[in-house]
Amino acid sequence: QHWFMKVLLGSLGAALVLTAGILLGHFGIQRGSTAPDWVMDVTQDVDEALIQKFIVEVDNIAIQENLRELTKVPHMATSPGDEQTVQYMLKRWQDPDTGLDQAWREEYKVYLSFPDPNTPNKVTVVSPSDAVLYTAREKEKAYSSDQEDPEVVQPYAAYAPAGHPKGRLVYANQGKPSDYFLLNQTLNLTGTVAITRYGGEGRAGKAINAAPYGVIGVLVYTDPWDINDGKMSDNNETYPFSWYMPPSGVERGSFNTHYGDMLTPYLAAKDDTYRIPEKNITGIPPIPTQPIGFEDAYALICELGGEPAPSEWQGAFNCTYNFGGPGFKPTSNFNNSDVKLDIYNREELKNSANVMGVIRGSVEPDRYVIYGNHRDSWVHGAIDPSSGTSVMLEVTRVLGRMVKQGKWRPRRSIIFGSWGAEEFGLIGSTEYTEEYYSKLSERSVAYINVDIAVKTPGSDSTSVYDNWIRYFNRTSPAYGVIPNVGFLTGAGSDYAAFIHFLGITSMDISYTYDRTKTRARIYPAYHTAYDTFDYASKFIDPGFTSHQTVARTAGNVLIRLADSLLLPFNCSDYAETLEGYLSKAMELYTDGLAAHMISIGGSQSLAYTHTHTHTHTQRGMGGQRKGHVIWASSKAGQATFPGLADAYTRAASTGLDSDWKEAHRQLSILIQAIQGAAHTLGDAI
Amino acid sequence: QHWFMKVLLGSLGAALVLTAGILLGHFGIQRGSTAPDWVMDVTQDVDEALIQKFIVEVDNIAIQENLRELTKVPHMATSPGDEQTVQYMLKRWQDPDTGLDQAWREEYKVYLSFPDPNTPNKVTVVSPSDAVLYTAREKEKAYSSDQEDPEVVQPYAAYAPAGHPKGRLVYANQGKPSDYFLLNQTLNLTGTVAITRYGGEGRAGKAINAAPYGVIGVLVYTDPWDINDGKMSDNNETYPFSWYMPPSGVERGSFNTHYGDMLTPYLAAKDDTYRIPEKNITGIPPIPTQPIGFEDAYALICELGGEPAPSEWQGAFNCTYNFGGPGFKPTSNFNNSDVKLDIYNREELKNSANVMGVIRGSVEPDRYVIYGNHRDSWVHGAIDPSSGTSVMLEVTRVLGRMVKQGKWRPRRSIIFGSWGAEEFGLIGSTEYTEEYYSKLSERSVAYINVDIAVKTPGSDSTSVYDNWIRYFNRTSPAYGVIPNVGFLTGAGSDYAAFIHFLGITSMDISYTYDRTKTRARIYPAYHTAYDTFDYASKFIDPGFTSHQTVARTAGNVLIRLADSLLLPFNCSDYAETLEGYLSKAMELYTDGLAAHMISIGGSQSLAYTHTHTHTHTQRGMGGQRKGHVIWASSKAGQATFPGLADAYTRAASTGLDSDWKEAHRQLSILIQAIQGAAHTLGDAI
Known part of the structure; x- marks a missing residue:
C-alpha cells in the first residue's frame, strides 16, 4: 500500500x-x-x-x-x-x-x-386514425424476484415535465448541439419527437438542445454499442448470463445540469427556507422526455425513413440508422404514424435524510x-x-x-x-x-x-x-x-x-x-x-x-x-497541474483571444503564476453557482481552467461579441484568483 | 487614554x-x-x-x-x-x-x-423667447487666492450624464421617494426640472427617484437651514468670518450609490481587466444633474409659483417655498420661463494611485x-x-x-x-x-x-x-x-x-x-x-x-x-449588538412577515443565536455587491440586520409579492449565516 x-x-x-x-x-x-x-x-x-x-x-x-x-x-x-x-x-x-x-x-x-405510480408514463406509436400500433414496455423484464418488487420505480426522466407530445420521430444521435444542428440541415424539426442515445451529452442537455428547433418530445435509450460491446440477446448474452444490460433494461436518471436542491440555491433546504418560484428553475428539460430500453429503441429506429445518418451516428442494431423522414419509412407498418409520449411526472417536496457520524x-x-x-x-x-x-x-x-x-x-x-x-x-x-x-x-x-x-x-x-x-x-x-x-x-x-x-x-x-x-x-x-x-x-x-x-x-x-502530524499534501503536484493548465490555455486560446483584443500574455497575465503558485480559490461572480477557478465542471473537455475553457469554447462557436466579453470576464476572474493566491505565497508582507 | x-x-x-x-x-x-x-x-x-x-x-x-x-x-x-x-x-x-x-x-x-474645463456646465433661466433671464454662478466667489487657483474644479455632479434639459422648475424638498410622490399628487412632473436640497437622501437618489415621474433635470443645493444654522450673509456671518458656508459655496460630490470602480465590479481595475459596458452601470443619475450655491437657489426658489410646500419642506430663506406651478409665479420676472441645464460632464479612464507603506x-x-x-x-x-x-x-x-x-x-x-x-x-x-x-x-x-x-x-x-x-x-x-x-x-x-x-x-x-x-x-x-x-x-x-x-x-x-499578545477584541460586545439587532428585528418585523406566511420565530429561527453567537459572516448571493449580513449599508435606518431591514421596508411599502419573497430570501440568508457562525462557536465537532 x-x-x-x-x-x-x-x-x-x-x-x-x-x-x-x-x-x-x-x-x-x-x-x-x-x-x-x-x-x-x-x-x-x-x-x-x-x-x-x-x-x-x-x-x-x-x-x-x-x-x-x-x-x-x-x-x-x-x-x-x-x-x-x-x-x-x-x-x-x-x-x-x-x-x-x-x-x-x-x-x-x-x-x-417522480412518475405517477397509478398512471405510468407511456410511449406509443399511433396511426393517423389514432390506432395504437406499438407500445413500449412500462417495466423492465423480470429475471428474478428483485425486478418484481412493487417498489421498483418505473423508468423515467426525473424533472422532465409532464405532457403528451405527439409527432413524427427523428433520430438525433446523442442529442448534442451539433447533432441537432446537422439534423436541422436535412429536415424541419418542428413538431417532431427525437430519439437519442445516452452518451456525449448530459441527460438534460438532450432535451434542452432540442427545444429551440421545435422538437416537442425526447426519447433516450442506451445503444448496445455503447454499453454491451454490441451484445443484445437475453437468451445467452446479457444478464442473467453476463454483466451486460438486457434488452428491456433502462437507465433512469436525474435530468438536470446543476446540483443541489433546485428551489434553495446556496441555502440549506429547511422547512422555513425561502424557495424560488418553480418557473425560475433552469437546467431541466423544457419538453417531455422518457428513457426506454434498446429493445423498444430497435423497434422504432430500424423503421425510420429519410436519409441514412452519418457513420458516427450508427450503433449496434443490425439496420441502418436513418434520420427519419421525419417519421417512419413508407414500407414500414408505422408509415405516416406518430410517436406519442404520455408523461405524468410530478414534483414533490420530500424530507430527505443524511445520516452523520463522527x-x-x-x-x-x-x-x-x-x-x-x-x-x-x-x-x-x-x-x-x-x-x-x-x-x-x-x-x-x-x-x-x-x-x-x-x-x-x-x-x-x-x-x-x-x-x-x-x-x-x-x-x-x-x-x-x-x-x-x-x-x-x-x-x-x-x-x-x-x-x-x-x-x-x-x-x-x-x-x-x-x-x-x-x-x-x-x-x-x-x-x-x-x-x-x-x-x-x-x-x-x-x-x-x-x-x-x-x-x-x-x-x-x-x-x-x-x-x-x-x-x-x-x-x-x-x-x-x-x-x-x-x-x-x-x-x-x-x-x-x-x-x-x-x-x-x-x-x-x-x-x-x-x-499525520503534517498533512500529506503535495504542493508541487498542484503547481505541476497549474502549469499544465496554463500551457494548455496559452496554446489553445492566445490567438483567438488576441483576435478579439483580449490579452492573455501581457504583463498582468498568468505568466506570473509560473514560478511558485499553488492553491485553490473559490470566488463567485453572481449568476450561476459560484465555482472553483481550478476545479469545477467544464463542458470544454480540456485540461485547463474550466471557466475560461467553457467561455472561450462558446465564444469561438457563436462568434457573438457578448460571448467574447464573457470570455474576457472569465479570464480576468482567473487572473485575479491566481494572482491572489500567488500574493499569499509571496513574502509575508 | x-x-x-x-x-x-x-x-x-x-x-x-x-x-x-x-x-x-x-x-x-x-x-x-x-x-x-x-x-x-x-x-x-x-x-x-x-x-x-x-x-x-x-x-x-x-x-x-x-x-x-x-x-x-x-x-x-x-x-x-x-x-x-x-x-x-x-x-x-x-x-x-x-x-x-x-x-x-x-x-x-x-x-x-469630470466637467469639461473648456465648456463649463451652466444653469440659466430662459424666457419663452429664449432670452437668458438669469445665470447661476459657474464658480464659487474668491475670498483668498485659494479660490482663484485655475485647478479649482467647477462644481458638478460626478457621473451625472451630459445633456440640455429645459423645463418648468419645481421644488422637491430632499428628493426622497416620498417627496416626489407627494409633489406628483399636486402637479404633473413630466418635463419639469426639480430643485432639491442636500440631506435626507443620497446624492444620486435625488435624480434616480425623480426620473420615473418624467422629471428631466435635477438641481441640488445646500439650504442654510441645514448647514449654516440659518446664517446667509458673507458680509459678516459666513466664511471668511466664520466656519459657515458662503452664499456661493457648492458641495461637489460623486453621484453614485455603489462603491468601487463602476466598470470592474469585484475585479481590480488593471489595464487588461474586463470592463462591463457603460450602459450596464446602475446607481447613477439617469438625467442631468447639477449642484448650485444657496445664493442661486434663493433666486430660483423664492420665485416659484404653485401651492406652498409643507412646513417640513421649508428652509431658511425668507420666503415661502412653493411647489412650483410648475414654474415661477405669475408675478415673477421669470413668469412662463424655463430653467435650463447645460451639462458637459464626461467620463474618462484615468490612472489613480494608492500609496502603500509597511x-x-x-x-x-x-x-x-x-x-x-x-x-x-x-x-x-x-x-x-x-x-x-x-x-x-x-x-x-x-x-x-x-x-x-x-x-x-x-x-x-x-x-x-x-x-x-x-x-x-x-x-x-x-x-x-x-x-x-x-x-x-x-x-x-x-x-x-x-x-x-x-x-x-x-x-x-x-x-x-x-x-x-x-x-x-x-x-x-x-x-x-x-x-x-x-x-x-x-x-x-x-x-x-x-x-x-x-x-x-x-x-x-x-x-x-x-x-x-x-x-x-x-x-x-x-x-x-x-x-x-x-x-x-x-x-x-x-x-x-x-x-x-x-x-x-x-x-x-x-x-x-x-x-497585543492576544487581540483586544471584545466578543461580548459583538453578542450584545447581535442581541440588540435580533430584538429590534423581532419587534419590527415579526407580525408583518407572519402576515405573508414567513416565519421569523419558528424552530429554525434566530432565537437560536441568543445564547452564544458572535462573528461576522460575509457571503454573497449574486446580484448586488455581496454584503455583510451584520455590517453593511442600510437605507432602513434601523439598528438591525441590514439586508432584512431594507427588504422588509421595501416590501411593506410596495406590498408586491415579489418584494415579500425577497424579504423571505433575506431572512433565510441571515438565518443561515448566523446559524453557520453559531455552529463554529459550538463544540469542536
Whole structure:
C-alpha cells in the first residue's frame, strides 16, 4: 500500500503549519526525555503499525453481508426502502462495540420528481386514425424476484415535465448541439419527437438542445454499442448470463445540469427556507422526455425513413440508422404514424435524510477529515451506491472497534456522511455544505468519496500499485513514471459540492474499467432494475475482494489524513497541474483571444503564476453557482481552467461579441484568483 | 487614554489563538529564567511605556505643517495636484530617518467623471423667447487666492450624464421617494426640472427617484437651514468670518450609490481587466444633474409659483417655498420661463494611485493591521481628507523613527494606505481589497480609518474619555455607562470595502460635532473651494491640538492592535449588538412577515443565536455587491440586520409579492449565516 504515500507525500515544506512547526522545532530535540505527556500526544505522527492492523482487519465477507443488507429492497430517495437504510446506518454507527462516537440523522425538505405510480408514463406509436400500433414496455423484464418488487420505480426522466407530445420521430444521435444542428440541415424539426442515445451529452442537455428547433418530445435509450460491446440477446448474452444490460433494461436518471436542491440555491433546504418560484428553475428539460430500453429503441429506429445518418451516428442494431423522414419509412407498418409520449411526472417536496457520524479527534478535534457516500439508489442500487456504502460500513466497523476498545483515537476528527437524494442531483451533500458552509470551509482538511466502489470485474493477481501504474500512469518531472491521479472535473458524485463549492481537497476512489476488455461507457446495469446483490456478487466482484481492496485503500488514506502530524499534501503536484493548465490555455486560446483584443500574455497575465503558485480559490461572480477557478465542471473537455475553457469554447462557436466579453470576464476572474493566491505565497508582507 | 482599553479589552477568553495559547500555557511558568530569547519575543505583550512615549512625541505643529504641505494646491483624483501629494507621501514614507520599512505606489485604471474645463456646465433661466433671464454662478466667489487657483474644479455632479434639459422648475424638498410622490399628487412632473436640497437622501437618489415621474433635470443645493444654522450673509456671518458656508459655496460630490470602480465590479481595475459596458452601470443619475450655491437657489426658489410646500419642506430663506406651478409665479420676472441645464460632464479612464507603506512585524509578520485614509480631495481638501492624512503622517513619523532607531518593531505587520479616488466612490481602497482579496481576508486583523480627523471646533478643557462619555454614551449590561462606539453602517469612507466586503473588523475615528452648538449636517466648507488650510487653521482647529488628540488616539489603538499578545477584541460586545439587532428585528418585523406566511420565530429561527453567537459572516448571493449580513449599508435606518431591514421596508411599502419573497430570501440568508457562525462557536465537532 505504500504507493499511495508516494503520491500524497513528496515535499512537505510548503504545508508547514505554524503551531506544529514551532512545537516540532523546539521539542524535536527534547522529546523522549523531559517532554511532558501532552507534548508526546501533540507531536505524535501517523502510526504505520496501526495502518497495517487496519488493513488486516478489513474483511471481504463483512462487506458482502453489508451489501446484502443494504440491497434487500429498492431504496430510492425518501422511499420506505430509503428509511430502512437510514435505520440500518444508525444501528451500525450507534453500535456500542463497533460504532462511532456519535451518529444522528439530519433532514432537508427537497424538491424531487417522480412518475405517477397509478398512471405510468407511456410511449406509443399511433396511426393517423389514432390506432395504437406499438407500445413500449412500462417495466423492465423480470429475471428474478428483485425486478418484481412493487417498489421498483418505473423508468423515467426525473424533472422532465409532464405532457403528451405527439409527432413524427427523428433520430438525433446523442442529442448534442451539433447533432441537432446537422439534423436541422436535412429536415424541419418542428413538431417532431427525437430519439437519442445516452452518451456525449448530459441527460438534460438532450432535451434542452432540442427545444429551440421545435422538437416537442425526447426519447433516450442506451445503444448496445455503447454499453454491451454490441451484445443484445437475453437468451445467452446479457444478464442473467453476463454483466451486460438486457434488452428491456433502462437507465433512469436525474435530468438536470446543476446540483443541489433546485428551489434553495446556496441555502440549506429547511422547512422555513425561502424557495424560488418553480418557473425560475433552469437546467431541466423544457419538453417531455422518457428513457426506454434498446429493445423498444430497435423497434422504432430500424423503421425510420429519410436519409441514412452519418457513420458516427450508427450503433449496434443490425439496420441502418436513418434520420427519419421525419417519421417512419413508407414500407414500414408505422408509415405516416406518430410517436406519442404520455408523461405524468410530478414534483414533490420530500424530507430527505443524511445520516452523520463522527469520531472525535484527540489533538485537533476542530479539524475535519470527511468521508462520505450517498445512500439512495434508483432501484436496489447494489453497485450504485451500495458497493461504496458497504465499504464505508466496513471502514467504520474496523475503526469504530479500535476506538471503542481504546486502542486508537485520530489526531483530527473524522466525519462520516451517508448522503440522501444524490441521484436527484447531489442534494443531501450539497445541502450539508450549504448549512455548515462557514465551519466546513474553515476546518475541513479533505473529503473522501467512495460511491461506486467497484465498477468492473477485476483480477487480484497483482498489487494495486502495479495495476494502477500499468493502466493509468503519467510522467512527472519530479518522480518519473507514477500512477496517475485523475481530476475531479465532473460533478458525478457527492465530491462536487466539497471541491467545487467549498474548495476542500477531495478524492474519489473506485476500482475502474480495463479498457482493453470493454468499451462499455459504464457498468451495464447502471441505474437499472438489474443492479442487484445477485448481479454484484456474480458478475462484478465474486468473493468481494475488489471491494476489500478499495476499503483498505480508502481507510489507509483516511487514517493518514486524520493522523499525520503534517498533512500529506503535495504542493508541487498542484503547481505541476497549474502549469499544465496554463500551457494548455496559452496554446489553445492566445490567438483567438488576441483576435478579439483580449490579452492573455501581457504583463498582468498568468505568466506570473509560473514560478511558485499553488492553491485553490473559490470566488463567485453572481449568476450561476459560484465555482472553483481550478476545479469545477467544464463542458470544454480540456485540461485547463474550466471557466475560461467553457467561455472561450462558446465564444469561438457563436462568434457573438457578448460571448467574447464573457470570455474576457472569465479570464480576468482567473487572473485575479491566481494572482491572489500567488500574493499569499509571496513574502509575508 | 486608558478609557479606550475599557472598550476594546474586556473578556479575552474567546479570542484565544491556539498557538499563543499553547506557548503561554507552557512558558508562562518558565519565562524569565530558562526560556530562550525567541520565547521572550514570541510571548512579549504590548508595552505601555512605549505607548506613553508615542503619545508624548505626537506633535501638533508637525501635523499643522503636514496639512500646509498637503493643501498647497487642489488635488482632485488624478490631477497634477494629486500627483504632487503622491510624491510627498512617498518622500515621507521613504525617509531614511522617519520613514517606513518600505513604501511604493500602486495604480488602477478607473472610471471617473469630470466637467469639461473648456465648456463649463451652466444653469440659466430662459424666457419663452429664449432670452437668458438669469445665470447661476459657474464658480464659487474668491475670498483668498485659494479660490482663484485655475485647478479649482467647477462644481458638478460626478457621473451625472451630459445633456440640455429645459423645463418648468419645481421644488422637491430632499428628493426622497416620498417627496416626489407627494409633489406628483399636486402637479404633473413630466418635463419639469426639480430643485432639491442636500440631506435626507443620497446624492444620486435625488435624480434616480425623480426620473420615473418624467422629471428631466435635477438641481441640488445646500439650504442654510441645514448647514449654516440659518446664517446667509458673507458680509459678516459666513466664511471668511466664520466656519459657515458662503452664499456661493457648492458641495461637489460623486453621484453614485455603489462603491468601487463602476466598470470592474469585484475585479481590480488593471489595464487588461474586463470592463462591463457603460450602459450596464446602475446607481447613477439617469438625467442631468447639477449642484448650485444657496445664493442661486434663493433666486430660483423664492420665485416659484404653485401651492406652498409643507412646513417640513421649508428652509431658511425668507420666503415661502412653493411647489412650483410648475414654474415661477405669475408675478415673477421669470413668469412662463424655463430653467435650463447645460451639462458637459464626461467620463474618462484615468490612472489613480494608492500609496502603500509597511512596517514589518517581528513575530507575526503575516498578520496585518491596516491603517488608511484617502488622499484625493475635491478642491484643496484641508479637512476632507487632508486632516486625516496629516494625522496619519504624524503617526508614521513617530512610529517610523522608533523603527529606524531600532527601538521598536511591532509584533504584527502594519500596512499604511493612502487611497486614491475615494471621492468618486471609495475607488482606490475598493480596488485594493479586490486585488488582494484572498490575502487580506485571511490575514487582516483590523482596519483603522481616519478620514476627516476633526469636524468641528473643540474644547481641550477635558479628557477624550470624559468628553466622549458625556456626549455619546450607552448603558452596557456588562460595564454600566460607557462611551458609545457607533456602527459603521454607512459607506461614507474607505472602511466600507474592508468591513462590508472583506469582513474585517474596522474602526473610523474622528473628533465630531457637539450637537448643542450646531445643527449643521456636516462642517459647512465640506466639498467646497473653502475647505482650505486657512479655514482649518482659523475655524476648525487653531493650534491643531484636536488633530494631535486624534493622532494620539489612533496611534494608541494601532499599537495595541499590532503589539497585543492576544487581540483586544471584545466578543461580548459583538453578542450584545447581535442581541440588540435580533430584538429590534423581532419587534419590527415579526407580525408583518407572519402576515405573508414567513416565519421569523419558528424552530429554525434566530432565537437560536441568543445564547452564544458572535462573528461576522460575509457571503454573497449574486446580484448586488455581496454584503455583510451584520455590517453593511442600510437605507432602513434601523439598528438591525441590514439586508432584512431594507427588504422588509421595501416590501411593506410596495406590498408586491415579489418584494415579500425577497424579504423571505433575506431572512433565510441571515438565518443561515448566523446559524453557520453559531455552529463554529459550538463544540469542536
